[in-house]
Amino acid sequence: MATVTRENIGLLNDKITIKVAGADYLPSFEKALKNYSKQANIPGFRKGMVPTGMIKKMHGQSVFADEVIKAVEKELSNYMVNEKLEIFAQPLPLAQSEGPKIDMNNPVEYVFDFEVGLKPSFSVADLSKEKMTRYKVTVTEEMINEEATRLQVRHGKMVDREAVTEDDNVLNVVFTETDANGNEVEGGIKKDNSFLVKYFAQPFRGTLTGKKKDDVVNLQINxxxxxxxxxxxLGDLGLDKHDEAAAAKFFNMTITKIGFVEKAEFNEEFFKAVYPKKEIKSEADFRNEIKEEIQSYWDKQTKNHLQHEIYHVLVDHTKIEFPESFLKRWMQTGGEQPKSQEEVEHEFPTFANQLKWTLITDKLVQENNLEVKNEDIEAFAKQQLFGYMGMTMQEDEQPWIAEYITRMMKDRKFVEDAYHRIQTEKVFDLVETKLNAVEKPVTVDEFSKEAEKHQHHHH
Structure with missing residues (x-):
């Protein structure tokens, strides 16, 4: 009869000893030999008629060792289930100076030692006691004007111009590398480009005024x-943007075309082109739609920032003890590739933080019965598809959308990734309800500086 004993050998680190006797593995060993003889193909014998004695002689030792190990693994597994042991990773065999010598001619009691790392009990940091800020970016008239103008230009009409007259002229040009005297360099760079006059440095723009098609201007990039x-x-010309010598090169810039974008007018045709799914009749409604889009974008950025803050507060302020020596041994030997002690020491702080976050989220999920259902994953697939295609959620869905979702639900990697992301989102949504966060209106610049400060602090 097998026996299992357990003793503590360190912080959250126990040794489990399994003893198996002949009665625990011999019956299954005999059965395995019989099965082997039924399956074996050996010249001179019909299949299934090979004597068990011959099988035992040829393969007995490896079959015997397999059955002993199976008996040990079964006892270990049953023990952990019955004792409801919450462990990290898998039990590690403990190195023994005198390992058990498994010999089918000597079916004695065998002893195996394993070590396990036990999961700690802990309390998640109380976020209601933390000082947190929920930023709200203020959308200004200037931001709305800028976006409205950008859309007018994007949906505008390009017309030709005789000469360069203003900063908003579009120039099609050819850059040809030259020496300081304007002579073309043999085998030098030659490249087409197109940009607005206002992209040039202010002092240089004056030299372009009045220039016409086929005029040539010699310049240095810097x-x-x-x-x-x-x-x-410089990047477009294939040069290193940090190379001062490259920036000082001379080029002839030949103007091949001068254009001007006539901005689209504020009318229903323009509103329909920008927002085909919306019924926008007036400039005020159009500007309102732009404002909502900008606000929505910055709300997502501020939400992400708050979630980063929450993550760091939970990880930094939740006290969790780990079976560190066990986890380091597991990192060394438990992965696909063995690691050196130096590699483990270097990687352990990041590994421990990830482990801490996993334990925190698992606890929050269990305590609050957070579920990810099939319909959540289907909705995620649809949302992702519509995002890629630039579509909006429509009432009358086409059959191909349902087919796409059915296909994605059979993709195991997609389902696992979606499950993890949805669960994380549910955890953050839950945690946000426990915050005593102060809402603070900020400008884009103020928020960007705050976000940058946060990134530097945590990296």
Whole structure:
């Protein structure tokens, strides 16, 4: 009769000893040999007629060892279920100076030692006691004007112009690398481009006024463009944006076309082009729609920021003890690739934080009965599809949408990923209800600085 004993060997670290005697593994060993003889293909014998004695002689030792190990694993598994042991990862075999020598000719009592890392009991940090801020970005008239103008240009009409007259002229150009005297460099860079006159540096723009199609201007990138545009132009020319020598190169810029975008007028045709699914009749309604879109975008950003804050508060303020020595041994030997002690020491702080977050979310899910249902995953698939396609949720859904969702529900990786993301979202939604967060109106700049400060603090 097998016996199982358990003793504590460290913080949340126990040793489980399994002893198995002949009665625990011999019956299954005999049965396994008989099954083997029925299946074996050995020359000179009909299938299923190989004598058990021959099988025992040829394969007995490996079958015997398998059955002993199976008996041990069964006892270990039953013990953990009966004792309701909450453990990390899998039990690790303990290294023994004198390991049991399994010998089918000597069916004695065998002893195996395992160590387990026990999950700790803990309380999740009380968020109602934490000082938290819920930022609300204020959408200004300037932001609405900027977006309205961008949409007018995007839906506007390009017309040709005789000469460069204003900052909003569009130039089609060809850059050709030259020397300082404007002579073309053999094998040098040659590249088409297109941009607005206002992308040039302010002092340089004056040299372009009055220029016509086929006119050529010799320039240096570092003098013709300010830093932001300069980096973009250098990248487009295949040059290193940090290379000062590259920025000082000379180019002939040949103007091949001068254009101007006539902005779309504020009328129902324009409103329909921008928002085909909405009934927008007036400029006021149009501006209101833009405001809602901008607000929605910044609400998502501030929500993400708050969730980052919540994550760090929960991880930093929830006290959880770990069986550190067990987890480090498991990291060394339990993965697909063995790791060195140095690798484990380097990776452990990040690993422990991830483990802490997993324990916290598991506890919140169990205590609050948070469920992810099939319909949640289906809704997630639909939302993702509509996001990719730039569609809006419609009443009259086409059959192909249902087919797509059915297909995604059979994709195990998608379902697992969706399940995890939905569960995390449900955890954050729950936790947000427990906050005593103060709402604070901020400008885009103020919020961006706050978010940046937060990123630096935690990385």
């Amino acid at each position: 003098k013709a463009f300010d830093e932001k545009e300069r980096e973009w132009i």
